[in-house]
Amino acid sequence: MLLLCSACEFRLRPNEDEQDASHIHVERYDRLQSRYLITGDFSALQQMNTEYPIETRTLVEKMLQIGDVSDHNINEKFLRFYQDSTLQTLIGDAESEYANMDDLNEGFRLAFRQLQSWIPGLPIPRIYAQIGALDQSIVVGDRVIGISLDKYMGSKYPLYQRYGYSPEQLSTMGRNFIVPDALSFYLLSLYPMANYDRRSQMEKDLHMGKVMWVVNKATGMKMFNTDFVKMVDRYMHRHHKVTVSELMECDNYSKFK
Numbered sequence: 001m002l003l004l005c006s007a008c009e010f011r012l013r014p015n016e017d018e019q020d021a022s023h024i025h026v027e028r029y030d031r032l033q034s035r036y037l038i039t040g041d042f043s044a045l046q047q048m049n050t051e052y053p054i055e056t057r058t059l060v061e062k063m064l065q066i067g068d069v070s071d072h073n074i075n076e077k078f079l080r081f082y083q084d085s086t087l088q089t090l091i092g093d094a095e096s097e098y099a100n101m102d103d104l105n106e107g108f109r110l111a112f113r114q115l116q117s118w119i120p121g122l123p124i125p126r127i128y129a130q131i132g133a134l135d136q137s138i139v140v141g142d143r144v145i146g147i148s149l150d151k152y153m154g155s156k157y158p159l160y161q162r163y164g165y166s167p168e169q170l171s172t173m174g175r176n177f178i179v180p181d182a183l184s185f186y187l188l189s190l191y192p193m194a195n196y197d198r199r200s201q202m203e204k205d206l207h208m209g210k211v212m213w214v215v216n217k218a219t220g221m222k223m224f225n226t227d228f229v230k231m232v233d234r235y236m237h238r239h240h241k242v243t244v245s246e247l248m249e250c251d252n253y254s255k256f257k
Contacts, residue, residue, distance in 0.1 A: 019124050021112040025105045027128040029055055030149055034095050034131070037082040045075060055128060055146065058139060063132050063148075087133060090159060094131050094149040097175075101129070107179040111218045115183075118218075118244035125186060134163065138185045145182045152178050180223040183215045191248045203253045206231065214244055231256050 029052050035044035048056045049069075057069045066077050082088065108127060116122050125143045132148040139146035153160070155170040165173070172181075193199060193207045209228030213236070216222050216229065235256045236242060242250075 021109050021116055021124055024108045024112055024124060024127065026101050026108070026147065027126065028101075029146075030094065030098070030129040030131050034091050037079060037091055037131075038088065040079065052128070054141070055130065055144075058141070058146070059130060059132070063135055063139070081133075086159060086162075090134075090150050090153075091131050093153060093157075093159075097153060098129065098149050104175075104178055107219065108182070110220075111179060111183055111215075114218045115214075115244075118214075119248065120245070122190070127182065138181050140185045140189045145186050147178055147182060176221075177223065180215050180219055180221070183218060184211050184224075187211045187214065187248070194251060202257075206253045206256050209256075210247055210250075214248065217244070 029048070032044045032048045032052070035041045036048065060066060060069050060074065060078055064078075064081060066081055067074050071077070082091065112122075112124055116124075123143050125145050127145045127147065129147045129149050131150050134150055135148070137148055137151040139148070152173055152175055154174045157173075160170060160173065188208075188211055191211070193204065196204070199207075205226075205228045209226060209232045212224035212226065212229045213232040216224055232247075236247065
């Protein structure tokens with residue numbers, strides 16, 4: 001199951017073209033991680049702390065939960081945490097598997113270009129890659145998406161076999177799910193469900209179904225095919241004049257039944 005971690009403090013990209021989808025690319029925070037965690041290169045750690053302070057805080061405090069970034073010994077704890085042989089293998093394998101991300105960059109550009117044509121004013125996020133510890137797949141903050149490469153090593157990745165993932169889970173842990181997953185959680189952060197705790201399970205599932213349907217259309221792929229996605233698809237076929245923006249803002253789920 002994919003998890004969503006909110007961290008609303010993320011910094012924004014200081015770029016006048018930040019709303020132009022053609023400028024989207026995945027920032028390689030993971031490479032700084034790899035340099036520090038495998039070679040102990042202190043300059044990489046300095047870059048992590050100066051160029052990606054919020055991303056580092058989110059990783060250390062919210063994902064790994066090994067302490068506060070202000071702790072005097074946090075750098076040593078961070079390094080020691082990843083000395084586990086399994087994590088060292090995972091870091092090396094992830095860097096090899098994702099040496100090139102041109103396909104992901106292009107996928108994000110095309111999808112966000114399409115989303116912006118449907119939802120005027122949709123904010124374009126910064127996107128960065130990291131290596132977690134087989135925990136969250138995607139983290140989302142204020143106009144920022146973090147991708148944990150360790151959760152997208154492919155359904156046949158040997159290390160996954162040790163952790164009891166179901167065949168259904170493994171089928172979503174490949175490179176082809178990175179863009180759809182990231183888009184899904186980002187849209188959920190922009191369109192949270194009102195009064196979530198008081199909603200029925202059907203309403204919650206339909207809310208997610210809306211997001212998945214939009215992501216399928218934006219990417220041109222049918223990555224999500226749940227019964228609730230099908231219900232949204234039937235609704236949109238019956239109501240051709242309903243825009244994607246109106247669909248996302250709709251809060252009356254009785255319409256979809």
